[in-house]
Amino acid sequence: MSFAIELNNVSKIYQGKKAVDNLSLKVEKGTVIALLGPNGAGKTTTISMILGLKQPTSGTIKLLGGSPKDISVRNRIGAMLQEVSVIDNLKVAETIELFRNYYSNPLSLQELLRISGLEKEKDKMAASLSGGQQRRLGFALAASGDPEIIFLDEPTVGMDVTSRQMFWDTIRSMADKGRTVVLTTHYLEEADSLADRIVVINQGKVVADGSPSQIKAETTGRVISFTAGTSVTSEQLLALPGVIDVEWNGRRVKLQSRDTDRLIVTLIEQRIDMKDIEIQSGGLEDAFQAIVHSTN
Numbered sequence: 001m002s003f004a005i006e007l008n009n010v011s012k013i014y015q016g017k018k019a020v021d022n023l024s025l026k027v028e029k030g031t032v033i034a035l036l037g038p039n040g041a042g043k044t045t046t047i048s049m050i051l052g053l054k055q056p057t058s059g060t061i062k063l064l065g066g067s068p069k070d071i072s073v074r075n076r077i078g079a080m081l082q083e084v085s086v087i088d089n090l091k092v093a094e095t096i097e098l099f100r101n102y103y104s105n106p107l108s109l110q111e112l113l114r115i116s117g118l119e120k121e122k123d124k125m126a127a128s129l130s131g132g133q134q135r136r137l138g139f140a141l142a143a144s145g146d147p148e149i150i151f152l153d154e155p156t157v158g159m160d161v162t163s164r165q166m167f168w169d170t171i172r173s174m175a176d177k178g179r180t181v182v183l184t185t186h187y188l189e190e191a192d193s194l195a196d197r198i199v200v201i202n203q204g205k206v207v208a209d210g211s212p213s214q215i216k217a218e219t220t221g222r223v224i225s226f227t228a229g230t231s232v233t234s235e236q237l238l239a240l241p242g243v244i245d246v247e248w249n250g251r252r253v254k255l256q257s258r259d260t261d262r263l264i265v266t267l268i269e270q271r272i273d274m275k276d277i278e279i280q281s282g283g284l285e286d287a288f289q290a291i292v293h294s295t296n
């Protein structure tokens with residue numbers, strides 16, 4: 001089977017520090033995949049290497065079966081990176097036209113203005129757009145060649161709710177056309193509602209990989225919360241076997257654990273002063289936090 005993206009044992013070391021650590025990942029064509037992870041997890045470095053903008057220290061990368069540096073491969077992909085730089089003295093429509101000209105089968109200007117929601121701004125100078133509008137322009141440029149794979153690095157940062165919703169619809173329609181979409185996001189809600197597959201990265205490694213429902217199911221029962229008596233301390237709770245993280249809200253405490261069944265027995269055996277005990281199955285946010293904490 002040919003994959004849209006294939007990474008084999010890829011590492012990137014900056015000044016002795018591993019930003020990406022022996023990462024292997026295969027992405028099937030037509031997938032919407034979200035790379036999730038805290039700041040500094042290695043998401044942007046991974047995308048930059050897939051795009052051939054950064055050279056891996058070791059390992060191999062294939063994009064559409066070829067090298068990310070092949071011009072024939074480049075023509076079939078589009079990317080919107082975190083920094084969208086606009087060209088001075090060009091209007092929005094002129095900027096889009098400039099990019100369309102690079103490709104043999106570009107989307108029409110009208111279509112690009114429509115999917116990026118920039119129809120009203122088409123005659124404005126690109127440099128005068130707001131931050132959110134500039135990101136939408138970045139998206140139009142990334143989509144201009146009607147790419148088979150589109151990379152979106154934190155695409156909705158700075159977008160208002162309406163723009164974000166419209167943007168999600170556009171991504172879904174790209175996926176419906178069989179396009180592969182790779183996005184990084186800090187918004188778990190975004191990953192949950194858009195992606196077929198979520199890959200959680202922490203400290204340069206894949207720490208979870210599955211559908212949003214698999215990721216949630218994996219962590220079912222991972223959180224125990226209760227109202228703690230005044231004698232209970234964080235140190236005491238963190239010392240209990242299986243406790244990954246302790247979070248307080250007044251006297252209400254939330255424990256993250258890999259094995260809540262065992263933890264509840266331990267809490268009772270150790271006569272921890274607890275009231276109103278709850279075991280939560282956890283949403284995606286809890287799943288993400290639990291996975292990241294357990295791998296720190």
Ligand SMILES: Nc1ncnc2c1ncn2[C@@H]1O[C@H](COP(=O)(O)OP(=O)(O)OP(=O)(O)O)[C@@H](O)[C@H]1O
Nearest residue numbers: 014015018019037038039040041042043044045046
């Ligand atoms: N050019 C560089 N030189 C040195 N270290 C770097 C460089 N670029 C990234 N790093 C380091 O590599 C690690 C991974 O960074 P990266 O930007 O890939 O993370 P990220 O997951 O995209 O984070 P964010 O969500 O904040 O964008 C971080 O520790 C970062 O400080």
